[in-house]
Amino acid sequence: MDINDNIESPLRLQVSFNKLLQHYETLANSDDEFVAEKATRILKTADNFPELRDGFSDVSMLKEREKEISVILQDSFSPVLTKNEIKTASVPFHNLIFNSSERFKNIIEIAGDDFELDIKNMPKDDKYIIACTIILNFCYGYNLNFKRPFYYEIPDANGILHYYKILYNADFTEIIPNKNAPKITQKDYDELLDNFENIDLWKEKFPPNSYTFKGFVISNIFDVTDDQSISNIKSNLIGDDKRKDENFMEGFHEIFRSLFGINDLKVGFSIFNKEEGIFERVYGVGMNSFLLGNKESASCSGSLCSWSYNRLINENKYFSVSDVDRIMEKAKDSAPHITALHEQGIKSAIFAPIANESGLMGIIEIVSNKPQVLNSINANKLIDVMPFIVSAVERSKSDEENLIEAIIQKECTSIHPSVHWRFEKEAKDFIKSEFNGEQAIFKKIAFDNIYPLYGQIDIKGSSEARNKATRLDLTLQLNAVKDIFEKASEIETLPIYDQFIYQINEYLEGLNTHFQVDSEQQISEFVKDEIEPALKHIYTIDTLKESIDAYFDSIDDKVDVLYRHRKDYDDTIALINKEMASLLDKKQEVAQTMYPHYFERFKTDGVEHNMYIGESITKEESFSPIYLYNLRLWQLQVMCEMENSYYQMQSGFPVALDVASMILVFNQPLSISFRMDEKQFDVDGTYNARYEIVKKRVDKAYIKGTKERVTQKGKISIVYSQKQDEREYLRYIKFLQSKHYLDTDVEIVELQDLQAVTGLKAIRVSVLYHKSEEDKSFYTYNDLMKEIKA
Incomplete structure (x- = not known):
């Protein structure tokens, strides 16, 4: 077997002791008789076998000349240190070891029969190129430092991994160009310096087997486990x-x-x-x-x-x-x-x-x-x-x-991605000022000439529904305690029981005839301060224990009142907000891909959203009014889809509530700035503040000369003040009518003046509904209610 078998390399490997023997030739002329005699004896041993000088690649020769090789290497592998030193003699890029110290042999033996010695950190794919760099150093005098620490990882008898660092001594090697070796010029060298990974280029300059390696390397190995x-x-x-x-x-x-x-x-x-x-x-x-x-x-x-x-x-x-x-x-x-x-x-x-x-x-x-x-x-x-x-x-x-801070920022005071770049820029400037020893100030974040869009899907009659739920809960609670006192008065005749019954009847009548804001608090205080202490006394009557236990079981532990109808109402509001907000968020992801814009939403009794679009937000000179018109149409379409989605899931809510949708159109661009104290954007300037006033009050506005609210269940109301806005939205409505999003009952109404705001109008149009996502039929609100109740 040849040591070059199955190896592609620019080096043709030959084991040779020529360089070491040349060293002994010098020692043979030493004045020290002992040194000279020993050197002569080693040279005589080698003279009988020319291949030891000339080199060989047949592995079997290592066995045949084992005795002679041992004599030649006896100074390199001192018998005195053999049990202490970890040392081997081998050829490069090969696991072939032909001489080693006793300690190395013991380490390998302890590692087990199935252990295979392998050099760590020796990149297999780079061996060809590493050989080329060695040639450049040996034959052309370039100083290319490619030294990396090479290791063996060898387990001991207990299976614990030990690390051994390998240091190579290449003093006894020589590299000779063969006839097919191209001459390497300075131009070649310069090109190779920038092309380490270009294996084809290296093979062009150093073809396989174009150089002969003659000699051997000594590996000095050290345990560096710690x-x-x-x-x-x-x-x-x-x-x-x-x-x-x-x-x-x-x-x-x-x-x-x-x-x-x-x-x-x-x-x-x-x-x-x-x-x-x-x-x-x-x-x-x-x-x-x-x-x-x-x-x-x-x-x-x-x-x-x-x-x-x-x-x-x-x-x-x-x-x-x-x-x-x-x-x-x-x-x-x-x-x-x-x-x-x-x-x-x-x-x-x-x-x-x-x-x-x-x-x-x-x-x-x-x-x-x-x-x-x-x-x-x-x-x-x-x-x-x-x-x-x-x-x-x-x-x-x-x-x-x-991470905690990032989660708080994301979940509690998130900066929308569309404007994040401005906050990042100011933060970098802040750090730069601080680093330069200047007074660091986080500058105002403001965006000018941007167009606002506002919309809301609001729960109609939420206050009435909440009051109704409260009345029902309080009525149930009062009737329950009234029943207990009536039974108690039959068993134990005490005038105070009659007084409690009278007071309870007064509260019950008040709930039916004139329920007021403070009624709930008054009844709760009455129950806590007067009824509950009395019930503790009545609990001594065995026949009433079960009724009193049932009453207290009906009281919610968290809010300390009977919380049945109000819980249904609160759960419904929470579900509506969750589902509507989730739908809006999903739709927003698509809208952002059309053109980046600022977006925020709020959960109240329904879901509100603000959007701002303009050049100063996008950072690039790419804004066109077409993107504003596109976003307005998108908003109107999404409001229709949210209405549809709501009524498709309404039957699954604990309480059947209606919603009404509204869009506010503001024609003029405005400025917004980030308010650090409130951690949110707000409009800048007195004129722009008019927009915020309208936003807060318009959904409660009446149609001029009536007591009818502008927002209405089953309809979308589009509030505006300019004729051009009216024309624009009538075009969108016509388009959405063709898509069966909206009905044909378009009406234009004037609104009563709000504080400091006059001349508002509204377009109102009915939404067309589907019973489910699979349903292809179109229904008005009234048709849908009949279908749902049928």
Whole structure:
């Protein structure tokens, strides 16, 4: 077998001892007789076998000339050091080792029969190019530094991985160009410098087998398990979302096993919550806390004895428990952490504080199922590791704080993506000013010349529906207690019972005839202050216990009143808001792809939305009025779809409520700015404030000369003030009538003057409905109600 078989390389490999023998030729002329005699003997051994100088690639020759090779290499592989040094002789880019020290042989033997020696960090795909760079250095004198640390990973008898660093000595090698080797020019070299990954170019300049490698390399190998383990810990801790990585903790265990030389070692973590004085579990795949066991959290004082508490939390120093069972027997129940370890079958442990100058952040827990293998002596190995763990925890805490802040921003005070770029720009300017030592001021965020759009789908008669639900609940509650007092007066004749019955009847009559805003509060106070104490007395009557229990069971624990019809009403409002807001959000995603614009919505008794569109928001010179008209048409169409969607799901709501939709058209562009105190955009200037006044009051406005509200169930109302707006929206309505979104009953009405606002008009048109998404028929509101009730 040839050592070049199945290898594509610019180097034709030949094992040769020529360079080493040349060294012995010099030593043969030494004045030291012993050195000269030894060198002569080695040269004589080689002279009988010319192939040892000339080179060979037949692997069988290594076996045939094993004795002679051993003589030639005897100084390189000293018998005195053979059991201490880890050393091999081999050829490059090949796992073929033809001479090695006793210690290396022992390490490989312990690793097992199925172990295959493989160099780590040696990129297989780059071997050809690495060989070319070696040729450039050897033959052309270029100094290309491609040195990377190469390693062996070899397990010991316990399966613990050890890391061995390889240092190559290439003093006894020579590289000779063959006849087919192209001459490398400066131009070639310059081209190769910028084309490391272009394998075809390298093969063009260095064709396969165009150079001959003659010689061998000596590998000096060192056990760097501790250093590599620390490096691996550092590498493992770099990067984000490690807690989601399923392999992270298993890899972390393996690294610590190599560092301590313990094959059953495990690592756990606990977070220190200083504000609450508790330890908390770290949430992540495969992460455990041996201090907490199965608990999610526990008080620090309840998890540690006073000595260990002071050691970790106050002094920020590690401590070890070398024999858990022995300490358990000694401490009895006075050391909670020892009890926790004992219950989990742990025999020895190290607890180390993860702390910085601000104090304790958490604890790293290293445990083993064997006694004494973890102790105060090998705990010192953590000294080199802890800075990286502290740094990672600091970064993790910072990331978590940023994530929490981001979630708060998103869920509570979100900045819409369309304007985020302006906030980002101002934040960068703020940081730049601060960095340059200037007074950092977060400048006003404002957008000029933008067009507003406003719409709402409002629940009709929500106040009346709420009052009705309240009256029904209070009536049920009063009748229930009235019934109890009537039964009590039959058993125990007390005038106070008659007084309560009289008072209850007064309240019941008031609920039916003149329910007022404060009626609910008055009745609640009456029940709490007078009725409930009386019921406690009546509870002594056995025959009434069941009735009183039933009454109190009907009272809601959270609001402390009978909350049946009001709950149905509140649940209905919540469901309407949720479903309508969700539909609007989905539709908005599509609208944003048409042209970016600012959007916000609010849940009240229904759902309102604001939109702003214009050049200053989009950051680019791309705005055209066509995008405004498109958004207005989109808004009108979506309002029709929301109406449809609402009435299709209305039957599933606890209370049947109606909705009315309205769009406000504002013809002139305006300015908006972000109000830092309220964390929202608002219009700028006195003239623009007129828009906000109309927005707040228009849905309650009446048609001129009537007591009829402009908004009406089953219809969309489009409020405007300019004739051109009227013409524009009549075109949209005509288009949507052709699509069967809207009916043909278009009416134009004038509105009563609002405070400081005159001349408003409204177009009103009925929505056409479908019974379901599959239904292709069109219904007016009245037709739909008949169909639903049929």
